[in-house]
Amino acid sequence: MAQQTETAVSxxxxxxxxxxCLDLAALAEVIAxxxxxxxxxxNPAVRGISIFAAEPVEVLEFHLHESAPFEQLLRFLNQYQLNNNHPAPEGFCGGWIGCLGYELGRFIETLPGRAADDLGLPVIRLGFYDKAIIYDPRHDRFSLVAVEMDGDSSAEAKFATLHAWLDEAKERSTPLPPSPSMEAFDPSAMNSTITQADYFAALKRTHRHIIDGDVYQINFSQRFSTPYRKDPLALFNWQNRYNPSPFAAYLAWDKTAIVSASPELFLEVRRQRISxxxxxxxRPRNAALPDDAPANRAQFAALFESEKEQAELAMIxxxxxxDLARICLPGTRHVACARRIEAFPTVYHAVATVEGMLAMPPTPERVEAILRATFPGGSITGAPKIRAMEIIDALEPTARGVYTGGIGWIGLNYDVCLNIAIRTVIVHNNTAHLQVGGGIVADSDPQAEWEETLNKAQALAAGTQAINRMSGGAEWQPDKNT
Structure with missing residues (x-):
């Protein structure tokens, strides 16, 4: 929990x-x-800006056994406020960076909470960062952000620190991470929260709920774990080179690191627009072949033409x-793109875009209202959302934690960007945890759904195993991140 003062910091x-002119991997090493x-x-696949920050002024941590997370979040957001005489630009201009765990949803709706919280990680972890390096890949340029607080003269000192970080990155030579081995993921190489037989049994129960009319769709997941003592940043750099994802992220504190290679945008708020x-x-994609190769063309076509997949996306x-209707001006919600197929290193995905114009002005209260209306994202629960979450809690043996929550930032201007924390590795106490799932509907085939989860795990598992196999690679020293 963050320490709060009585008056807001201007x-x-x-x-x-x-x-x-530098390597982003070298800059990541300096920041880490x-x-x-x-x-x-x-990484170059990022849509929008990349943010490199460290040394937060203050941190909010909220755990599952505590109460009133949104009250704590509001106090923390109100702690630091823009000087009204100096409006901020659009985008990240200093602010809060971190993660929201899936179980934050328990505090929005009344949910049973039967799944074991075995990792005990924060449900909310946000740091207030008063300095950051921003990279814009569209224009291949860097900018620096330094936040002056309560009229002090600290901005120049913060700029000096940021320039020193850039200079250090320029001097670094970052070796290439080990080359990928993208063979099919073997689940027996990791420990799982459930067996394949348990997975099929859970899908049978899920089908019964669908047939009984409880839900139309359930997103069911399983978690794989393996020993991991290497530096998590090596895995982050591996993913950024061989599995670049538009909503990647890296966070580290104490003996925990989050390495996300998420392809999915949960929320983006720019001024009054939300999407x-x-x-x-x-569908699987062979990264060694071009997209016009027959094997990849066939997978693309199968996804594009699948009536089942079209129906799943339409539900979500x-x-x-x-969800957006609760917070948007009447008549402003619209489907900007009903369905498009996007290519990623090991899979093809069907993606939609839904947008609207927010009714509330930019304030901490608006951030709270947005999260209460939308969290967690519907693509990783199922529909209807509340009943789907109840069934997930009954079927999955452990709390999801960061997985299927959100990682990203909230700006001082209350712009927001959060991913859906899928394709995300949690390194905690020398163990790497990787959770994967998929949407289950009435005509889902259990074997096909099982194989889809393995396809989703393939790139992250390959990276984890490649870094683990490195000889002489640096072991993590988490004390530096405390």
Whole structure:
């Protein structure tokens, strides 16, 4: 829990453009060596900006056994406020970076909470970062953010620190991570929360709920775990090179690190516009072949033409439209894109975009209202959302934690960008945890659903195993991140 003071801190962001020619992996290494690093993006596939930050001024941690998370979140967001005489630009201009766990949904709806919270990680973990390096891949340029607080003269000192980080990154030579081995994922190489037989039994129960009319769709998942003592940043850099994802992220604190290679945008807020891009539908893609190769063309066509996958995405679009209706001006919600197929290193995904115009002005209270209306994302629960979450809690043996929550940032201007934390590895106490799932509907085939989860795990598992096999690779020293 963050320490709170009685009066808000007046904040004035300063933005400075700068020239830099460097490797983003080298910059990630520099940032990761600092206290409580936070990296959002960090690879050329990122849609929008990449953020490199460290050394937060203050941190909010909320755990599952505590109460009133939104009250704590509101106090923390109100702790630092923009100086009204100096409006901030759009996008990240200093602010809060971190993660929200899936179980935050328990505090929005009345849910039973039977799944064991075996990892005990925070449900909310946000740091307030008063300095950051921003990379814009569209224009291949860097900018620096330094937040002056309560009228102090600290901005120049913060800019000096950021320039020193850039200079250190320029001097670094980052070796290539081990080359990928993208063979099919073998689940026996990791421990799982459930067996394949248990998975099929859970899907049978899920089908019964669907047939009985309780739900139309359930997102059911399983968690794989393996020993991991290497530096988690090596895995992050591996993913960014061989499995670049548009909503990647890296967070580290104490003996925990989050390495996300998420392809999915949960929420993006820019001024009054809000958008969400749910994913529903997956087919394997051979990264060694071009997309016009017969094998990949066949998988693309199968996903594009699948009536089952089209119906799944349509259900989630309706759910997201209903969620946005709670916070958007009447008549402004619309489906900007009903369905498109996007290619990622090991899979094809079907993606939609739903947008609207927010009714509330940008305030901490608006951030709370957005989260209460939309969290967690419908693509990773099922529909209807509340009943789907109840069934998930009964079927999955462990709490999801960060998995299927959100990782990203909230700006001082209350712009927001959060991913859906899928394709995400949690390194905790020398163990790497990787959770994968998929949407189950009435005509789902259990064997096909099982294989889809393995396809989704393939790239992250390959990276984890490749880094683990490295000889002489650095072991993690988590004390530097405390």
């Amino acid at each position: 904040c004035r962001p300063h933005i400075q453009a700068t020239e830099a 060596a600092r206290r409580q690093p936070a990296i959002i993006g960090g 969400t891009c749910p994913i529903k539908g997956t 679009i309706d759910l997201e439209r209903n």
